[in-house]
Amino acid sequence: MSGVISFDDLREACRAGGPEGWLRFAELYAPVVRHLLEHHFSGEGGAALLPKVFEAARAEPGELLGEAGGNEKEFLLRLRDLVFRIGREARGPGPTPPQPSPGVGPAEPEKVAAALESFPVLQQQLLALALRGYSPETLKVMLRFEPETTRGALEQFTGKLGAASSGALAAGAGKALVAAASAAPRGEQCVAESAFARWADGQMTWRERETTDRHMAECIHCLNRSAEYLEVFHFFRMLPPASANDVEEIAAALGLPAAAAATKKKTPWWLRLLGG
Numbered sequence: 001m002s003g004v005i006s007f008d009d010l011r012e013a014c015r016a017g018g019p020e021g022w023l024r025f026a027e028l029y030a031p032v033v034r035h036l037l038e039h040h041f042s043g044e045g046g047a048a049l050l051p052k053v054f055e056a057a058r059a060e061p062g063e064l065l066g067e068a069g070g071n072e073k074e075f076l077l078r079l080r081d082l083v084f085r086i087g088r089e090a091r092g093p094g095p096t097p098p099q100p101s102p103g104v105g106p107a108e109p110e111k112v113a114a115a116l117e118s119f120p121v122l123q124q125q126l127l128a129l130a131l132r133g134y135s136p137e138t139l140k141v142m143l144r145f146e147p148e149t150t151r152g153a154l155e156q157f158t159g160k161l162g163a164a165s166s167g168a169l170a171a172g173a174g175k176a177l178v179a180a181a182s183a184a185p186r187g188e189q190c191v192a193e194s195a196f197a198r199w200a201d202g203q204m205t206w207r208e209r210e211t212t213d214r215h216m217a218e219c220i221h222c223l224n225r226s227a228e229y230l231e232v233f234h235f236f237r238m239l240p241p242a243s244a245n246d247v248e249e250i251a252a253a254l255g256l257p258a259a260a261a262a263t264k265k266k267t268p269w270w271l272r273l274l275g276g
């Protein structure tokens with residue numbers, strides 16, 4: 001299965017369960033899965049968890065791949081959730097949930113959420129990703145904010161929390177943010193999962209955009225989810241193709257014959273679409 005393939009075709013091929021679909025799946029998504037594991041779960045083994053994520057994906061493709069017609073961007077959020085489930089399982093019942101950092105006060109979920117709310121929505125997303133350990137330089141590529149803007153926002157945010165330095169704050173506040181977001185209930189006004197991509201792609205009407213922005217600025221759950229979408233989509237789009245090693249390792253875990261697909265060096269489909 002080479003050449004351009006639509007997400008619908010890939011979903012059908014994976015649902016049919018044959019090796020071609022799953023090899024293609026591994027090729028397409030191994031890079032972003034590897035990145036998420038290395039960035040968020042280095043202490044749990046990082047990329048060593050790669051085969052586990054794909055085993056879990058193959059065990060429950062229906063839920064992960066979604067219904068016919070559903071798009072790849074929504075799927076990427078579910079894939080991200082799956083990576084986090086596997087990572088957290090590997091972490092075990094350790095000190096994961098809201099654990100105030102030694103400074104205690106600064107990393108309380110409610111305080112972090114409240115401090116965030118005082119920023120415009122785009123800066124809230126910027127901060128949400130900065131608190132997850134992305135550097136101002138990476139965020140420049142991801143969100144097109146100048147590094148000075150990120151540093152300034154972090155400094156202001158640090159000040160609002162009364163923390164001594166943004167460095168000391170970051171790790172604890174990142175966890176507190178995730179804790180606040182998962183504790184916040186999803187309300188009727190909350191943004192549909194399918195809407196984050198339309199928001200990011202500028203495909204909303206002016207009115208819808210305004211309503212969504214206003215909601216996200218005040219809803220830590222949706223703000224956080226939008227940052228998660230920006231993260232997973234950015235790395236899916238930007239990372240170079242999967243290494244033959246990764247594809248082979250995944251294929252072995254799934255019991256697939258890897259040789260044919262993994263050894264060919266191929267341009268990723270999206271680059272081909274761009275004429276690359």
Ligand SMILES: [Zn+2]
Binds near residue numbers: 186187189220221223
């Ligand atoms: Zn919401």
